[in-house]
Amino acid sequence: MEEKLEKVKLNTxxxxxxxxxxxxxxxxxxxxxxxxxxxxxxLGLTINAEFGRFVYGKKYRGREIQVSDCFTEGYHSSIYFSVDYLNGEEFHDGEDGDQGYCIDHLDIWICVSNNLMSKKGDLIEFExxxxxxxxxxxxxxxxxxxATEILQFLSS
Structure with missing residues (x-):
């Protein structure tokens, strides 16, 4: 499903x-x-969700980033979902790369630009x-x- 992101001006x-x-x-x-x-x-698995904030590709947790930072150009917040084995081990299909990892995300806010000429971003749209x-x-x-498909693949 395509997530809905709405273009917004920061002054709104x-x-x-x-x-x-x-x-x-x-x-x-x-x-x-x-x-x-x-x-x-x-299935012998667990699903996880975690809120993540990135500024220019670097992940920040907890108090490393403040509410005021959300208008920094390059700021990006999302909810990340992942599936692991019950023992905490990463769940994937055993193939190289992260193609086989069972992960996804939902973007919340992306600050596209914040300069004198253009102040805008993309915000999740819901009513x-x-x-x-x-x-x-x-x-x-x-x-x-x-996860079901990966388990079937691993058992064959």
Whole structure:
């Protein structure tokens, strides 16, 4: 499923509103992962979701980045989903590269530019919680299907 990102001008948003959207998206994603966890455990796997922030490709965690940083050009926030074995070992099809890894993501906010001439970014577009759940559930379901296929491949 194609995620919906809407082009926005930075003067139409506050930094706090971006942080609120990031938090809301993360909470809904974590709740959906909890709801679907039993399905993955039946396969001997676990599904994980983690909020991530990047600035120019470098990942930041926790307090390393502040709400005020979300208007930094190159800032990018997403929810990352991954599937692992129950023991924490990475789950993949054994092939080289990360083609066989069971991972996906949902972009939340990307600050495209913040200079005198152009201040804009791309923001996830949803109207309510049900709309946001409708974007996240297909990602989780797709990961389940991929995990099932990988397990079938590994057992053959």
């Amino acid at each position: 948003l506050t930094k706090e509103s971006i942080a609120d959207i990031e938090k809301e998206t993360t909470n809904i994603a974590l709740n959906l992962v909890k709801e679907k966890q039993a399905k993955f455990k039946d 309510n919680e049900a709309d946001l759940r409708g974007m996240i559930l297909p990602l989780i379901d797709e990961l389940y299907e991929e």
